[in-house]
Amino acid sequence: MSAGPESRKLRAGVVGLGWAGRQHMAAYAGSPDVELVGLAGLEAEPMQELGDQYGIAAEQRHADWHDLIAHGGLDVVSIATPTTLHAPIAVAALDAGLHVLSEKPMAENATVAQTMVDAAKRNGKVLDVSFNHRRRGDVAALKKIVDAGLLGDIYYAKAGWLRREGIPGLGSWFTRRATAGGGPLMDIGVHMLDMALHLLREPAVTSATAATYAEFGPRGRGGSPYASTGKTGVESSAYDVEDLSTAFLRLEGGGTLLLESSWAQWIPRDQCYVTLYGSEGGASIEWGGSPSDPYRSLDIWTEKDGVPAVLQPNVPPDGQHTAAVLDFVAAVLAGDVEGHQGDEALVRAAVVDACYASAEQGSEVQL
Template identity: 60%
Template structure:
């Protein structure tokens, strides 16, 4: 008796542009995948090229990312550079025939993000964005609960990420309006927006009413060593350090979204609370590592019940990269053109427009 030969998965040649913290996670994900050859890295910093090139035996090391795209013969590339560079780099990589995953946020505004989607469609290649927090074990567990129908129809959500002290680099690209596109809402609020819409089954956001504040950054308070690069000359803080938004959802649902880089609270706090017709649920984490809580409230046979779903391991960046590679290997590239991430960018744009106008703004209007 003979068995059919197993189909061989074609190895993909991968490269990474940008070797800050996020780029290092992509490097580790590719290096750990037995079906991928990590063949090229690009960064301005010689010491990072040497460190990660030597650690993973990467043959191609380039300070010029365009040279890497031209010479490394890649199939896929990760872009983990400052936000304002994403659109230009992604378009060039897509036009070169590569599949692309960028770090979040997708781009500094929806206009730039739209250009990336157009480039993906024109090239017929995958464009993905790494929303790594939706790969958390508690988020995955809660998604299973929602999909099971236990909560019934979801009609309201509250979500937020508030840091005690976490402005990522006063005076760097993070806090410059043109290079970052925004402050706390753009940087960490978009994680909570993505996570919550994902949990709710992707309802369209139709309108936003938002407000922004900058009370810490302009005074030099709330700074964090995380994400710091060389401090640039000029205005050190041009964005918000706190933003709140009330979002209207297609079908009549609503969401409250808040994000802050620095605030007078005891410890960092992240949360998502879902309200359904048949039950409610929350995930919350902050403070000490591993301090994660997930709880579901419903009723069983007419008796109020509190459920504790089983939570698996966090996937984070490794899972985001694995999902990207799965999309590439699926061959259904047209279905993965970055449109979902573009919708996130349109919501963030509407929030900032609402804050400037002091009035509700239609999303995409």
């Protein structure tokens, strides 16, 4: 279903004026079914720039997100703020009758994330979380291969996003547990967890054994060259999250998943990967984690007529944030709340919680 010539376009607002928020703005502005009508954010200069760029009326440029929700006349809102603001904004918006698309991670922990799901369900609204990396073309291609049964039963998987130097804003909200909820596991590891569980067809995670380390950030090292707030020599009190995490997850049915993520680590280069091991074949997606690294590959290892074979499937274009936003819009227009009320994202939040609990306790945690 889409908004036809006699239908009113969805009125959209975005809370958050940073990089992620700008991706949502561009996607809304490019959709024939949506009118981007409101913004909320504290930064005056970006508000002026973005408001002018998208033709946002002066009275719809809000410093306070409460005002956008109360007075914006919105149908949908995107949330691209520090993690601990996701739930307060989402719950308020859902209770006001709006549909919500939140950036990942869903919230600082699963207990808070549950309040978002509860609000979506009591109001009968769509709540999606923008896991944009599952919209990659190579992930879509591999998902078709998995679903077709080419790999057989997948019993082991590995997934990771590792950076050599990539702490996103030393001393910023990213590196404080009170505002971010955690470090790279919460920031980029959750992308890999989402991709792996998506490819594996959503097996339940039954237990987690994890460890976390902070060898770079507390010493003011490992800052990202891409972060506008990157700096060195920060006080250790401004960095109380991990900069590397590793987890061993047991899955329903006996399978296992090894998950690792880091913002800073002594490795040759940034790297991202998802590798699947099945009874009839294996597969691996790899790409350079750095925005400037064009490297990527998708390989399938199997057997054809008794002969070992390597397949390299055709890969469709990436969807990224645009696809996540348009999927959300489609669900809203179709009135399709089934499967669009945050339940999958809540599972990811619970797994991340279990990993942090295991790292703190030094023992396996059951889910």
